Structure formats: C-alpha cells, structure tokens
Amino acid sequence: MQSNERREREREMRAAGRLPPGQSLTLKWPVLHVGSVPIFRPRTWEFRVFGLVEEQLRLSWEEFSSLPQSEVFADMHCVNGWSRFDNHWGGLLATELMKRVKLRPEARHVMVHGENNYTANLPISDFLRPTTIFAMRHGGEPLTSDHGYPLRLMVPNLYAYKSAKWVRGIELLDREAPGLWEFNGYHIYGDPFKEQRSSS
Template sequence: MKRIEADTARGRERVPPGQYLVGDRWPVLTYGTTPKVDLKSWDFRVTGLVENPLRFSWEEWNELPKVEVKADMHCVTSWSKLDNVWSGVQAKHLLKLARPKPEARYLSAFCDGGYTTNLPVEELYEEDALFATHHNGEPLTPDHGWPLRLVVPRLYAWKSAKWIRGIELLEEDRPGFWEENGYHNYGDPWREQRYVFDE
C-alpha cells in the first residue's frame, strides 16, 4: 500500500492560529443523528460533469487500490489532532476513472443524513485527499463516518465529510449545508477561514 506524508502545514508550524491540540482524543461533532448504514444496499457514485459516471457497491469499493495518508486534522471549533493515519482510496484515482469534463470546476459531496459540502475539484487532485475507510489502522467508527469518509487534510474538518455516498462534479459552485449556514466557503485553517464574516 502506498504511503503519503501530507504537508498540511505547508512548511509552517503544524498547529494553525487559534487551534489547540487534543492529544489522543478525537472529539465527535455531528449535526443530527448518526446514520444507520446497510452495506448490502450501500453504494458510492461519481456523477455530473464526467465522461464516465461511476457506481460502486461496497464489495466493488473494497477492490479499488488503497493508499495510506499521514496527516493532521483541524476542526473549525478550534481543536487539532496530529499524525492521523488514514487508509482508503486516493481521490485522484477516482477522478482518473471518471474522467472529469473540462468545465467541471467544483464538486458537491453528498452524504447519508442529507449532509452536503462543496470543494473545488482541484482539491481532489492533491496527493493527500482520499476517501477513507480506516483511521490509525482501525475501521472508522459510526460517529466518525463509517463506512466511508472524505478526507481533505489541508482544509477544516467539516470539508472531510462523514458518511459520504458520492460526489457530483459541477461547472458552478454549490455551497453545502454548513456553507449555507454561515461557514466559510473554502475553509483554510491557516487563514482562519471559519465563517463567512472572516473574509
């Protein structure tokens, strides 16, 4: 399995401004209840502006090549957890399979429980972006996104959507749940882009 060391600090100190370390703890922050997932009916889709729309069952998902990413995690609520080891499918591998159309500049990630978030498509081409099934060698717990979580270490953790079921590639940006409720549209922890009024 390929191992990737993320440079989420981008050459700076590892803890962004306004953050504190939680050590071995991993706080659980969720809006609403934790979804109940049936792996027999679970699927993952890549749709929208792609040449090759994708759909995977859980069994098919687990046949995809895996990577490990060691990266820090920064939550908008001010905690940081260092040296997380995620394993799963590298995001850019899925994009290679789906073949985005030239006009696909953004994506909407959609999840069980009705949650969505948005990102520029270019974020999924970063080496450390992945769709994770494991954290520190163990399967994700339901509270932390089991069976699948998007991980985008360079952004605040709300962009690393839990219980993800797919992505839709778009020409124009479509803000997600938290972005429509006052959170910053991009969410760079090093620029403290927490809320819309931080611009």
C-alpha cells in the same frame, strides 16, 4: 499528556508551522456531526460519481472497497478550534477514484454528498490533492460509526467540515456552490491557516 507537555507540544507544532492560528492541540478525537448515525447496509450501499463527467460511475460497497488502497498521514483541524496531529488514514485516494471517470472540461468544483443530506463543497484542485482520501480506516482500524464508518472523505488542508462523514457520492460542478455548513454561514473555502471560519 500533562498540561505542561501539551503546551510544549503546541509550541513545537506552531513553530513547525503545523498548528494554525486560533487552534489548540487535542489528543482526543471529538465526535461532531449533524443528525443521527446512519446504519450501514453493505448490500444496498452505493457510491456515485455524477454531474460533469462523461459517464456516471456507480459502485457497490464490494466494488468500492476492492479498489486500490493507500495510506495518508495528515493533521486534522476543526473549525471549532482543535487540531489533531499525525492521523493515520487508510482508504482510497481521490486521485485513484478519478482514474475511473472522465471529467468534462468545465468541471471545476466538487460537491460531496453524504448521509442525512450532508453536503460539502470544495474546488476540484483541493479534491485532487495527493492527501485527499476516502478513509475507511484510522490508526490501522476500521473507522467507528461515530467517525463516519464505512467511509468519510478527508481533506487535510481544509477545516474538517469539508471532510464529510458517511459519504455516498460526489457531484462535479462548473461553479462554486455552498454545502450544508457553507449555506449556514461557514466560509466557502475554509483554510485553517487563514482562519477562514465564517463567511463574514
């Protein structure tokens, strides 16, 4: 896409209310993460749902990847200032996963746990949106390792630092607690349309 076409597309997206303030359109998909890319070992991989649930859930990779699959089309907004539109995600909806556990009444927040001790927090109301998905595929193809294979959580309504790569589980909490980037100064909620980039 030429620069003039790109600027026109940006104007269209902003007029449609899809491009948040301070963001610019990208056709690329930048690779950003903390630490090295982990090695996926399907035989020992395990996903956990724990914390404020009546009974902890543990799933092997075979069990997790056999759960009902869905497709989500959604935009992606990075806190660093780029937005990528109309991403096609395939995987397990968060709402589908949560059909398999019983929340305790005091559960209000989710802490997402990934490889390399990565954590990201979000309110349970955002976690349970119909567009929140544990993505295994992008554009009809398996995710690449750099982009979170075998599993990344996508939370399209929040900045992408909430969309943890290489996810290994979620913890249900009764209060808000900072994840890795929130602990290091990023906004605790991260709404792109309110430019909630930093805690200050």
